[in-house]
Amino acid sequence: MGRLLFAAVGAFALADGFTFAIGSPVASQDFQAKAAAFVFRTEGCAMPAASQIGGTAEGLVKGARRSMPLNIIAMSKPGVYAVYQSWPAEGDWVVTLKGTCATATAGAIVPIGPKGFLRESSKFLTRPATGPEVDAALHALSQGRRK
Secondary structure (H helix, E strand, O other): OOHHHHHHHHHHHOOOOOEEEEHHHHOOOOOOOOOOOOEEEEOOOOHHHHHHEEEEEEEEEOOOEEEEEEEEEEEOOOOOOEEEOOOOOOOOOEEEEEEEEOEEEEEEEEEEEEEEEOOOEEEEOOOOOOHHHHHHHHHHHHHHHOO
């Protein structure tokens, strides 16, 4: 099923150029990703192994804004990466991804819920996320938890 999710998201992403597709750790079909929070793949990049990838975990903990570097590990298949949780369980968190492939850029905001990443609330961009977009995603996540 994970492979199907990557394929479905990937087909949509190719229409828009370079982007990311996210999935559960089993979607990578790589044992190394077993303990990851989620995995992602670059889409629309002719040379995925040459992509430059980065990101942060952005959170609200007891009303204070926090930012932490991500632990992103390249998997055995070029263009597939695992994100391991480096942020605390306390608070509301979103993961921001950013990447380049040649001259193309991509970004994503992936909200993290109590049971893991929230695919349906994730946003995929043709550029890195802006501060106000990250703040809005955190606000929506914290409001959703209060309901």
